[in-house]
Amino acid sequence: SLHRIKASGLKLQLCTNETQATRESFVRKLRAMGFDISVAQVTAPAPAACHLLRERGLRPHLLVHNDLIPEFAEIDKTNPNCVVLGDAAENFTYANLNEAFRLLIGMEKPVLISLGKGRYYKETDGLKLDVGAYMKALEYACDIQAEVVGKPAKRFFESALAELGVPPEQAIMIGDDIVNDVGGAQQCGMRALQVRTGKYRPSDENHPEVKPDAYVNNLAEAVDIILQEL
Amino acid sequence: SLHRIKASGLKLQLCTNETQATRESFVRKLRAMGFDISVAQVTAPAPAACHLLRERGLRPHLLVHNDLIPEFAEIDKTNPNCVVLGDAAENFTYANLNEAFRLLIGMEKPVLISLGKGRYYKETDGLKLDVGAYMKALEYACDIQAEVVGKPAKRFFESALAELGVPPEQAIMIGDDIVNDVGGAQQCGMRALQVRTGKYRPSDENHPEVKPDAYVNNLAEAVDIILQEL
Numbered sequence: 001s002l003h004r005i006k007a008s009g010l011k012l013q014l015c016t017n018e019t020q021a022t023r024e025s026f027v028r029k030l031r032a033m034g035f036d037i038s039v040a041q042v043t044a045p046a047p048a049a050c051h052l053l054r055e056r057g058l059r060p061h062l063l064v065h066n067d068l069i070p071e072f073a074e075i076d077k078t079n080p081n082c083v084v085l086g087d088a089a090e091n092f093t094y095a096n097l098n099e100a101f102r103l104l105i106g107m108e109k110p111v112l113i114s115l116g117k118g119r120y121y122k123e124t125d126g127l128k129l130d131v132g133a134y135m136k137a138l139e140y141a142c143d144i145q146a147e148v149v150g151k152p153a154k155r156f157f158e159s160a161l162a163e164l165g166v167p168p169e170q171a172i173m174i175g176d177d178i179v180n181d182v183g184g185a186q187q188c189g190m191r192a193l194q195v196r197t198g199k200y201r202p203s204d205e206n207h208p209e210v211k212p213d214a215y216v217n218n219l220a221e222a223v224d225i226i227l228q229e230l
Numbered sequence: 231s232l233h234r235i236k237a238s239g240l241k242l243q244l245c246t247n248e249t250q251a252t253r254e255s256f257v258r259k260l261r262a263m264g265f266d267i268s269v270a271q272v273t274a275p276a277p278a279a280c281h282l283l284r285e286r287g288l289r290p291h292l293l294v295h296n297d298l299i300p301e302f303a304e305i306d307k308t309n310p311n312c313v314v315l316g317d318a319a320e321n322f323t324y325a326n327l328n329e330a331f332r333l334l335i336g337m338e339k340p341v342l343i344s345l346g347k348g349r350y351y352k353e354t355d356g357l358k359l360d361v362g363a364y365m366k367a368l369e370y371a372c373d374i375q376a377e378v379v380g381k382p383a384k385r386f387f388e389s390a391l392a393e394l395g396v397p398p399e400q401a402i403m404i405g406d407d408i409v410n411d412v413g414g415a416q417q418c419g420m421r422a423l424q425v426r427t428g429k430y431r432p433s434d435e436n437h438p439e440v441k442p443d444a445y446v447n448n449l450a451e452a453v454d455i456i457l458q459e460l
Contacts, residue, residue, distance in 0.1 A: 094322045102357050119371045120331065127332050129371050136370040137363040141349045
């Protein structure tokens with residue numbers, strides 16, 4: 001399907017909430033699976049966070065997965081004035097959570113930047129709490145609201161569109177997540193298709209707030225429809 | 231002050247949100263400090279939770295401090311159908327949180343009982359996230375509301391009153407916490423004094439929701455006033 005999109009001359013950008021690896025290693029994995037994708041074609045939360053940190057002169061304390069740390073290599077992390085929270089997995093220790101909390105509560109105006117707000121995800125050894133749960137813990141303890149980068153943040157989709165150089169009404173999002181993919185893209189003015197694969201659940205079709213522009217059985221069918229409409 | 235209350239013939243009950251020790255060891259500590267208190271005179275979240283578990287035939291999975299586990303010795307914990315969350319401190323590991331989450335999300339109707347909802351507390355080595363933060367994490371991940379036992383739950387004060395055998399209008403709460411002590415007791419129909427010691431902050435006097443019946447500088451002054459009014 002990706003080959004057919006490329007052959008048609010359409011532009012393509014992957015939007016992921018992956019925060020357990022750098023874009024480089026994420027792309028390496030995809031290429032090993034046969035996908036012809038470059039790093040510039042991937043929009044991910046950590047680079048979006050770096051953009052925001054630079055823009056606002058913020059120096060982060062990182063509570064993220066070890067494999068994500070290289071994404072922040074160029075960022076000044078001395079004397080932190082904000083906390084960046086990712087899916088830290090094994091780094092979500094009692095000591096690390098207390099440390100992030102103490103930094104936040106010690107700030108005049110605590111700034112918590114969260115690389116997503118997922119509730120949980122599945123791994124081979126079972127379900128795991130995702131970054132959103134830990135974000136809620138810190139929000140409650142500090143009585144603050146985190147700033148979420150990554151899907152479904154409007155800004156995240158805007159940066160993907162900027163990378164493509166197309167306005168939202170000329171872009172279509174294809175995703176399996178009704179809120180993060182479909183809802184996020186639509187709030188940005190894009191149309192969005194939900195694939196009935198992956199995270200999709202039949203109950204999504206009765207979602208109280210989000211309604212995709214269309215359902216498709218899989219990515220191949222989505223590409224069929226888009227190419228037909230050209 | 232406690233001696234004077236006792237000498238006056240007034241009944242006394244201590245209401246604590248302590249969940250890092252059994253009532254027995256809590257009382258032992260107080261007695262070592264010279265306070266003439268018995269276990270029956272202490273109302274604490276863990277015994278309140280046990281009462282609720284028995285009443286509803288619930289079998290808990292415990293995510294609590296090791297020193298609290300003896301409080302649940304008599305409770306059937308096989309094949310758990312609820313999770314009881316306390317201030318687990320070092321037991322708040324990534325693995326333990328995922329385990330509690332998996333049990334909850336696997337239940338047809340997840341039941342989370344939280345022994346308090348404090349945001350944080352101070353220890354000699356610094357501020358620590360309290361049980362409320364972890365409660366929020368599990369609530370968000372499972373899309374549920376926890377049932378809070380302990381202050382400020384109305385039921386908690388009711389059980390203290392039942393232990394005393396007095397109606398709320400004949401009881402006075404003295405405490406340093408504007409929400410948990412004063413607000414909780416007032417919601418139960420009791421009067422409540424806030425002492426200007428301990429957790430008290432001057433900003434409490436502008437609290438948007440809770441207003442104590444009176445302020446006192448300390449416990450001794452509270453006892454003076456109560457004895458004068460008899």
